[in-house]
Amino acid sequence: MNEHDFDEYPKDPSLRRRDFLKILGLSGGILVSFEFGDASLQEEARRRGAAYPEDFNAYLLVSPNGRVACYSGKIEMGQGVITSLAQMAAGELYVALDSVDMVMGDTDLCPWDAGTFGSRTTRIFGPALRAAAAEARVVLIELAAEKLKVPKDRLATEDGVVFDKANRSVKATYGELANGRRIERHLAVKPPLKPVAEWTVMGKPELRRDARHKVTGGAAFAGDIRMEGMLYARVLFPPAHGATLTALDTSVAEKVPGARIVRDGDLIAALHPLPDVAGKALAALKADWNVPASDLDEKTIFDHLLKVAQPGQAAAEGGNLAEGEAKSAVLFDETYYNAYVAHAPIETHTSFADVQGDRATVWASTQAPFRVKDDVARALGVPPENVHVLTPFVGGGFGGKNFNLQSAQAARLSKLVGRPVQVMWTRGDEFFNDTFRPAAVVKIKSGIDSDGRIMLWDYEVLFAGSRSAVQFYNIPNHRTRVSGDFGGGGSAHPFRTGAWRGPGSNTNNFGRECQIDIMAAKAKMDPLEFRIRNLDDARMVRVLRAAADKFGWKPAVSPSGRGLGLACENYLGTYLATIAEVAVDKNTGHVQVGRVVCAQDLGQCINPEGTAIQIEGCCTMGLGYPLTEGIRFKGGDVLDRNFDTYELPRFFWLPKIETVIVKNDELAPSGCGEPAVTVMGAVLANAVFDATGVRFFELPMTPERIKKALAT
Numbered sequence: 001m002n003e004h005d006f007d008e009y010p011k012d013p014s015l016r017r018r019d020f021l022k023i024l025g026l027s028g029g030i031l032v033s034f035e036f037g038d039a040s041l042q043e044e045a046r047r048r049g050a051a052y053p054e055d056f057n058a059y060l061l062v063s064p065n066g067r068v069a070c071y072s073g074k075i076e077m078g079q080g081v082i083t084s085l086a087q088m089a090a091g092e093l094y095v096a097l098d099s100v101d102m103v104m105g106d107t108d109l110c111p112w113d114a115g116t117f118g119s120r121t122t123r124i125f126g127p128a129l130r131a132a133a134a135e136a137r138v139v140l141i142e143l144a145a146e147k148l149k150v151p152k153d154r155l156a157t158e159d160g161v162v163f164d165k166a167n168r169s170v171k172a173t174y175g176e177l178a179n180g181r182r183i184e185r186h187l188a189v190k191p192p193l194k195p196v197a198e199w200t201v202m203g204k205p206e207l208r209r210d211a212r213h214k215v216t217g218g219a220a221f222a223g224d225i226r227m228e229g230m231l232y233a234r235v236l237f238p239p240a241h242g243a244t245l246t247a248l249d250t251s252v253a254e255k256v257p258g259a260r261i262v263r264d265g266d267l268i269a270a271l272h273p274l275p276d277v278a279g280k281a282l283a284a285l286k287a288d289w290n291v292p293a294s295d296l297d298e299k300t301i302f303d304h305l306l307k308v309a310q311p312g313q314a315a316a317e318g319g320n321l322a323e324g325e326a327k328s329a330v331l332f333d334e335t336y337y338n339a340y341v342a343h344a345p346i347e348t349h350t351s352f353a354d355v356q357g358d359r360a361t362v363w364a365s366t367q368a369p370f371r372v373k374d375d376v377a378r379a380l381g382v383p384p385e386n387v388h389v390l391t392p393f394v395g396g397g398f399g400g401k402n403f404n405l406q407s408a409q410a411a412r413l414s415k416l417v418g419r420p421v422q423v424m425w426t427r428g429d430e431f432f433n434d435t436f437r438p439a440a441v442v443k444i445k446s447g448i449d450s451d452g453r454i455m456l457w458d459y460e461v462l463f464a465g466s467r468s469a470v471q472f473y474n475i476p477n478h479r480t481r482v483s484g485d486f487g488g489g490g491s492a493h494p495f496r497t498g499a500w501r502g503p504g505s506n507t508n509n510f511g512r513e514c515q516i517d518i519m520a521a522k523a524k525m526d527p528l529e530f531r532i533r534n535l536d537d538a539r540m541v542r543v544l545r546a547a548a549d550k551f552g553w554k555p556a557v558s559p560s561g562r563g564l565g566l567a568c569e570n571y572l573g574t575y576l577a578t579i580a581e582v583a584v585d586k587n588t589g590h591v592q593v594g595r596v597v598c599a600q601d602l603g604q605c606i607n608p609e610g611t612a613i614q615i616e617g618c619c620t621m622g623l624g625y626p627l628t629e630g631i632r633f634k635g636g637d638v639l640d641r642n643f644d645t646y647e648l649p650r651f652f653w654l655p656k657i658e659t660v661i662v663k664n665d666e667l668a669p670s671g672c673g674e675p676a677v678t679v680m681g682a683v684l685a686n687a688v689f690d691a692t693g694v695r696f697f698e699l700p701m702t703p704e705r706i707k708k709a710l711a712t
Contacts, residue, residue: 060089060136066160066175068093068100070129073113074121075105075367076210077394077401078617079673080610081121083209087606088126091201092133092194094157095174102209105369105391115368115402117499119572119671122606126669127193134191142185143177196604196665205609210393220392222365223424225352230420231260232275233413234282236268237432241495241636243289253284261285262416269413271421279426294635296494301439302337308492309441309462312481316470324456324477328447330522331456336444336511337698338464338681339630340493341437341500342640344648347395348430353410354420355380360411361388367401379408380415387411398621399499400434428641435498436631438486440464442511452523454534461511463492465504468678471512472570474536494636501618505571505678506625510699513567513682517558518695526555527566527686539575539601543662544568547577547599550660558690565687571675575601575662578619578679580655582687589707591627591688593653598676599660603667612659615676619657622680623649630700 061069070089076082086100093100103109113125137157144162145152148170156165163171196203213219238245245268250261253270259281260271270281296304325331352363353376360380364372369389377384394401410423425433440463447456457478461469465486471478484492486503500506520530528548535541547553547566556562563584568577581595596619605611628647632639640646681699689695694709 060093060132062136062140062174062178064175064178066095066099066173068095068174069103070100071103071106071110072125072129073105073107073110073370074116074125075369075391075394076102077116077367077397079116079121080208080607080613081116083206084122084607084610085126085129086209087202087204087206088130089133091199092130093137093160094200095160097201097206099160105366105389107369107373107387107389112370115371116397117367117399117402119574119673119675121671121673122669123573123671126606130193131190134193135187138187138191139185140174140177144172147172147177202606203604203608206607207609208613214393221347221395222350222352222363222392223347223422224392225363225422227352227354227420230352230422231271231273231413231417232278233269233271233410233421233423234275234278234426235409235423235429236270236282236285236287237429238289238291239637240289240291240634241432241638242294243291243636245287246290247288249286252286253281256281256284260417262413264412264416267409267412269409269423271413271417275422275424291637292635294494297634298339298439298630298632301340302441305439305441305462305492309483312460312462312483315466315480315482317479319475319477321456321458321477321479324475325447327449327455327477329450330519331445331447332515332518332522333445334443334515334518334697336442336507336514338437338440338442338507338510338625339698339700340439340497340633341625341629342431342434342631342646343396343398343400343436343500344430344434344629344643344646345396345398345400348425348427349401349404349406349433350422350424351404351407351410352420352422353407353414355411355414358382359386359388360414361390362407362411363390363392364404364407365394365401366391366404366407367394367397367399368404371402372404372407375404375408376411379412398501399503402499403435403496405433427643431641431646432638435487435496437500437503437506437625438463438484438493438497440486440507442507444511444515446515446519448519448523452520452525452530452533454519459512461504461508463497464507467503468505468508468512468569468571472537472540473516473531473534475534494633495638501621502571502674502678505569505674506681509567509569509678510626510681510685513569513679514685514695514697517566517682517686517689521558521689524557527558528553529555531566531568537570539664540568540570540577543575543599543601544577546660546662547579547597550599550658551579551595551597553579558686559693560690563687563691565683565685565690567679567682567686569675569679571671571678573603573667573670574672574675576675576679578676578683580680580683580687582684582691584688584691584706586692586710587707589703589705589710591684591701591703591706593623593655593684593687595656595658596683597658597660599662600672600675601662601664602670602672602675604665604669605661605663606669608661611661611672614672615659616657618674618676619680620649620654622677623653623684624700626681626684626699626701628700628702630702 090097160174272278350365369391406423414421445458457475460481463484466482520527563582578598
């Protein structure tokens with residue numbers, strides 16, 4: 001993806017590396033590689049022997065015209081890193097932000113990357129990119145010293161120019177120094193990153209670089225790719241997960257003019273030059289299926305999970321649980337339940353493949369282009385180096401586009417028919433094939449003493465995973481056990497499950513922060529005061545107070561009737577606290593969220609404007625899973641296949657959302673794409689309790705459930 005030229009690059013399927021470099025004016029330049037990084041990704045890079053030779057390697061190409069191409073295996077799916085990564089590169093290179101072109105998710109141009117997930121782009125790739133840019137700047141100074149015959153300690157840089165501090169007329173531009181050459185140079189001593197006090201581009205609020213292109217329709221997605229002779233494909237899926245095909249009659253479908261019916265093992269598809277006619281041909285297929293019987297549904301799933309769960313593994317423990325129970329004046333034993341939740345991105349899974357001989361070019365809607373490369377190579381039986389994956393803009397992922405079945409389908413079909421093929425799942429296909437956030441169970445036994453201090457914490461989570469499971473309160477006697485992760489399926493789930501924005505944390509935070517609220521209410525303490533009393537983490541206390549100050553929090557014991565809820569989290573190093581105000585219509589059970597305040601400490605903030613936008617987006621998306629989102633199913637049959645029955649947050653739901661970025665320049669930047677969504681379940685459950693006095697232990701809190709609970 002090239003943000004400098006949105007239209008020409010993604011939509012031209014014939015474009016190759018040399019042509020792309022010509023578009024940017026990068027036919028020659030300085031290539032700087034660097035070493036930096038996360039041990040797990042270093043090991044993966046070493047194992048693969050691709051792109052990352054020892055650890056992190058990113059590439060900055062400084063062109064003769066002075067423009068800088070920044071290559072990243074990360075992708076842009078609405079989180080705004082196309083802007084913040086460019087700020088990092090520009091800041092360390094001492095160039096203008098608009099002179100940096102982001103090239104993202106192109107497996108021929110960019111270094112290998114595990115994928116865009118887990119709020120890792122800023123936290124993991126960002127420091128590596130900055131290190132590369134800082135090294136590039138020093139290399140340019142060395143080249144200028146040689147060219148200008150000036151000692152390098154007399155040289156400085158500004159706006160892409162190296163100049164003599166004693167005589168600014170003695171200078172050379174980055175473009176002049178590149179001089180059309182490809183120069184690789186490593187430094188014996190790596191330069192330090194620019195301190196926050198010297199930031200001129202980083203730390204400044206910048207609007208999204210892709211905003212105008214997206215709101216005017218100029219941005220290209222995988223579904224926008226067109227090529228002469230292409231076919232649109234509709235794939236036949238079973239009526240339920242686990243179903244097997246027993247008979248197939250293609251005779252009627254084959255009579256649709258211009259349609260091609262393809263069957264290759266487990267892949268059955270109808271293809272046509274027009275997408276709607278491909279859909280008609282698919283509908284004409286007559287398939288018989290053997291659907292296994294199952295009594296699992298959204299009501300019985302939790303009993304099933306409790307039965308099949310394996311003994312939990314300890315994730316954290318300390319003190320003595322028996323001693324904690326003995327010191328507790330009041331004990332609490334609660335169980336919390338979360339439903340399956342769909343990703344429901346605006347853009348369904350889409351891929352365009354052009355297979356010619358033993359080589360394939362694929363444009364994919366994906367969070368993991370290098371995984372697509374491997375998947376397609378396996379599907380075609382060719383070496384991975386024969387597959388070129390390009391990633392245009394991605395219309396939302398939320399963890400669901402880490403798996404790329406549609407790309408393998410498109411590639412296989414292209415090879416079989418000898419023409420370019422687009423596979424764009426329908427909304428029904430998307431819901432059926434989605435990897436849902438897993439249904440999960442959290443069991444907590446806790447206790448407080450007569451002073452409102454937590455003495456006991458015995459926590460077990462089933463099938464959500466360990467992220468955010470380990471509590472951060474000052475509890476002397478505690479144990480956290482984890483059974484099962486958020487991914488997979490098998491006997492535990494009737495369909496595949498996987499990462500869902502903040503995987504595991506949504507479930508774990510819901511259980512923990514609701515339990516904290518229950519204890520605060522029993523202790524007759526204000527929820528904020530109770531949390532602070534049981535915290536010795538000064539950073540978390542600071543974030544809680546920042547949220548409370550912004551909200552204008554007035555202490556009271558819940559349920560106060562005001563409809564206020566509070567929750568906090570340490571999400572992979574990002575600290576946040578959120579307060580929400582709700583009104584509950586007791587006649588209809590409808591919850592209207594009126595106001596949300598979210599304070600977040602993410603260390604150094606690269607783009608305050610982008611951070612605020614991300615927090616607002618998380619809070620908006622986070623209205624759904626506590627209030628309406630929950631997949632209905634019968635065995636392997638997914639009953640919700642569109643938005644007529646699966647209700648997402650709507651515009652009229654939106655509250656006033658206020659963000660507070662808690663300044664903390666002592667810490668390196670951490671992630672922002674997921675944290676704020678993780679607390680919304682607990683925040684709204686606590687707010688509904690404060691408004692009504694009724695505690696809900698299962699999400700979503702649908703109007704029907706609320707109305708029924710209030711009546712009883």
